[in-house]
Amino acid sequence: MLNGETVLLDTVLVITFAALSISLVAGMIRLLIGPSLPDRVVALDLIAYIVIAFIATYCIHTGTSDFIDAAIVVALIAFLGTTAFARYVLKAGRPSTNDEI
Amino acid sequence: MITELIIAFFLLAGSFFVLIASIGVLRLPDLMMKMHASTKAGTLGAGLILVAVGISFDEISVLTRILATIIFLLLTAPVAAHLIGRAAYYTGIELWEGTIVDEMDRNGEISEPEASRKSRAASDAKLNRNVSES
Numbered sequence: 001m002l003n004g005e006t007v008l009l010d011t012v013l014v015i016t017f018a019a020l021s022i023s024l025v026a027g028m029i030r031l032l033i034g035p036s037l038p039d040r041v042v043a044l045d046l047i048a049y050i051v052i053a054f055i056a057t058y059c060i061h062t063g064t065s066d067f068i069d070a071a072i073v074v075a076l077i078a079f080l081g082t083t084a085f086a087r088y089v090l091k092a093g094r095p096s097t098n099d100e101i
Numbered sequence: 102m103i104t105e106l107i108i109a110f111f112l113l114a115g116s117f118f119v120l121i122a123s124i125g126v127l128r129l130p131d132l133m134m135k136m137h138a139s140t141k142a143g144t145l146g147a148g149l150i151l152v153a154v155g156i157s158f159d160e161i162s163v164l165t166r167i168l169a170t171i172i173f174l175l176l177t178a179p180v181a182a183h184l185i186g187r188a189a190y191y192t193g194i195e196l197w198e199g200t201i202v203d204e205m206d207r208n209g210e211i212s213e214p215e216a217s218r219k220s221r222a223a224s225d226a227k228l229n230r231n232v233s234e235s
Contacts, residue, residue: 023123
């Protein structure tokens with residue numbers, strides 16, 4: 001691990017956290033407005049990627065490598081969730097939209 | 102110093118690509134385009150940030166876990182996108198009105214799963230009935 005963060009790395013970490021937060025908000029908006037179930041599943045997938053990136057950045061920020069295991073778990077759960085949703089969409093037939101709910 | 106520059110570069114590149122991916126998911130008009138943004142740019146962004154972590158920790162155990170995560174992401178992202186796109190396409194998602202080429206024929210040219218064929222056969226029958234009544 002590096003011997004303390006320099007000003008450069010500190011600034012870059014802040015910028016990275018800001019960009020990831022904006023991305024998280026954008027993904028969450030797409031998750032909420034839909035309009036169809038597959039749209040939401042894609043948004044959920046993206047949110048999982050953003051969370052993985054967040055955990056990785058947090059590892060650099062704190063200097064502890066233990067959280068990388070959490071990133072692996074999030075990646076696994078995201079894949080399983082997307083697969084399950086794909087099967088559900090296929091079985092449920094036509095994707096419902098906001099108008100029908 | 103040079104290590105920090107490399108880490109900073111990977112972090113900035115990764116967060117840039119993740120940001121592009123999320124803007125794409127928010128703004129693009131149709132599911133296939135959203136998926137294209139999320140899968141490609143999202144995976145690349147997360148992978149670049151993970152590479153930055155791998156460089157910043159000088160331990161072989163961290164590097165192994167990082168490599169495993171990146172390989173897992175690269176393997177599963179296309180599979181997941183393919184599954185959800187296929188399911189959405191066969192259940193009749195609307196494509197963007199500017200779509201020029203739709204290489205798959207939804208009317209059964211390419212084989213499709215039993216469940217969706219049945220459900221569409223039912224809806225087609227209903228449609229034909231409506232047409233013949235009017």
